[in-house]
Structures are given as structure tokens and as C-alpha cells.
Amino acid sequence: MKRKLVTLLTAGAVSAAALAGGTAFASGNGNDQAEVQAFLGASQDITAAINAAETASGGKAVAAEFDENTGSGYYEVDTIANGKQVSVEIDASTGKVIKTSDEGDVAKADDDDIVDPAQLGAPLAELVAKAEQSGGGKVMSISAEHESGQAGMIEVELANPDGTTQEFAMAADGKMTPQADDDGEDDEDGQDAG
Template identity: 40%
Template sequence: MKKLLSILTVSAVTVAALTGCATNKLTKQANVNYIGVDAAKNTALSNANIDSSNAVFNQAKLDDKNGTAYYKVDFIANGTEYEYDIDAITGTVIEQNQKQADTTQVGVLVDEAKAKEIALNHAGVTEADTSFIWAKPDVDDGQQIYEVEFYVAATNTEYDYEIHAQTGEIISFDYDAENYTPKTNNTTNGANNNTTNNSTTKTEQEIKKIALAKVPNATEKDIQVKLDRDDGKLKYEGKIIYEGMEYEFEIDAYSGAILEWEAESIFD
């Protein structure tokens, strides 16, 4: 009987020790700083020498293999499917494969330029007619799409499109005639005009120059701005989409001071 109790005691201690080791291992893994999904995507794209605007991601997720945490990244570009396993801590490419994409399932892949072309043709305007135009990849209800937005100053109209990134089908679209017209160098129209109406505001071009100065190499085709009024004060709101990043900002219409500036990856 004593021998049996001794065996049971040893077994219990062994199990507890093993459980403790496993717990410590998981705790250590949980405390490790992983590179993140965005960094894993960028590593895969860089290794494949593919621009983000030409890639449609099927998946990018954290996984585990034999105790090693890694990111599984799968995307399609130019008719080829790329599969990557990337170390979640070091960012090293563990494994990579590529094969011809299954077009019977995927359909015709649409790049950023094609998405813009589809939207412009549908709207009946040319890129030269626009003050700005941008397209960015996104996921909606599990579908890879492009969001396309552009503004036509001649008609004071903003267009928004969602286009299927695999088939080129227009999923949704709408357009809005803006209810304001940006004005500068306002003159007094009457005795009741207040100081805001009489003050000189920055032009749209001046505001674009201020914002673009913060994003080297971005051009006017990457930016959109609009004049708005907040608590009686005029300000410009806008965004810049360039090289996988989206920048949103607010700029004082009178002084040109940047009131707000935010930046995030378009893949977030």
C-alpha cells in the first residue's frame, strides 16, 4: 500500500512539473513581441518583388508549427499565387512556394490601375477630369475589393465605388454633389458679414502643398481635400493614400496650420 502511494505521489509531482513547464512556455510565447501581420505581409511582398497595389491577399494570420509561431501569408499577383511562412519573431522567411493561380476559382485579377479605369468608365469621365483619384484594396464580407474614390471639380461631384478585386464587377457606387463651393479672398457683401467671411482662406492648392510636404514623393493624384465648417470656423479635411499608407488630416483654412494628422496602413 505504501509503495502504491509512493508511486502515485511521484506521478502527481511529474504531471505538475510538466504542466508547469508547458504553462511557462505558453507564458513566454505570449510575452514575446511578434512582428505583426502588416510586417509579415510586407516581408512576403518584398521577397516576391511584388508591389502591394498588385496583390490580392487570401490570408495573413498567425499560426503555430511544432512550437514555432509564424505568419501564414497567401496572396495572388499577376496570375501567380504566393504562399509564405514567416517567423513571427524574427521576420525570417521559413518557407515559400508559388504556383499558377487557379483562374477557374479566382477569375480575372484586377489591379489598382484597372479598378480606377472601371470606375472612371462607368462614371463617364477621364482621369484628366478629376482633381484627385485613389484606389485601395480592402476586404468586405470576405471578398477582396478595391475602394475607388475621385472628385470632378467641373461638376463639383465626388464618386465612390467598390469593385471586386478578382472579377472587376462593380459591387456598389454612389456620387454626391457637394453642397459647398470652396471660395477664397471673400469680399464684404454687407454690413452683417462676420470676420470669418471677410478673412482670406488658403487655396486648395496651398493646402495640398502643405499636406504633401509631409509625405515625400506623393503627388496631387494621391491626395484629396475638401473645405468644411466646424463651429463656425473653416478648415480643410483630406487624405493621402500612398505606398500602402493612408494619411488623414485637418488643416486650418486661414493659417494653414495642421490641426490633426493620422497615418495607418491601408491593410489594417
């Protein structure tokens, strides 16, 4: 009887550890489930946020991401307007501008920052549409870096309806390549989504 109890307890502990690992994997690349669920439940999508930010700043978007703070979801969209970097926060429920911040002249940007929207190869909203079509989820964040003035790979994080997230590198033609998570494993099932 004692041996059966120890075996059952050990099996239960192993199952609990596996489930905990699965939960950590499902939440993906550091996003907690609350943030992913807030994103999936937001009435405004990232494309609407990009459009609102471009209107508010008078510029063109070069990066966008969803964030959540104490239950309130918002998008942070980086734009380039008149030689300046402008960050615009958009409420994920109403689509209204929360805050606009001047981030300084593009001439003083970090070396790997996109300082010209043309470096993306297409408008950010078009890239979002390509990523969602290729990846099958909703874009939670999209950004790019460049090297020596040349366009680099576009980094995309997708949220799936089941609450899991995946990270991809997207080429200009829309081809999506899964990126390894922190453990060196391919996100999700490791399949190419393109």
C-alpha cells in the first residue's frame, strides 16, 4: 500500500510538473496569460492602433506592440514624423490616443532603429496583414531592425485563439520562419508557417 501511494504521488508530481511546463510553453516568449487574454479580448486590433497613431502623429508607423498594465490593454506604436521618432499609446478598448511622446530626432536614434519607414519594404499595416495571413494568428507585436542602413528581418509575435504565442522572423515577401524560444526550441510545433 505504501509503495502504491508513493508511486501515485510521484506520478502526480511528474504530471503536475509537465502541466506547469506546458503552461509556461503555452504562454510563449515571456508574455503572461493575462496579457495574452487581454490582447485577444481587445476590441481594437493592432492595425486600427497603427492607423490611429499615424493620424495622431502625422507620421508613418515603424513598430507596434500590445501591452497590458493592471488590466488595461493598450498599443504602443512607434512612428516617424518630420524627422522625429514619436511614440503613441492607443487604448485597446476605445482606439483613442492615450499619450503621444516625442522620442527625439531620428539622427540621434540607436544604430539598429528603423528611422525611415521605407526600410520596412511596405507600410506596417500591410506587413501585419501578411503576417496574420501567413501565421494564422493575430499580430501582438511587430518590429524591425536594420544593419548598416539595410533592412533587416521583421520580428512578429502572433497570438493564437488558444492563448499560445509564437515568434516569427518575416521576410519582405511575407515568408514566416519560426524563431527559437528561450530554451532553444522552435516555438509551437516548429513548423514553417509560410
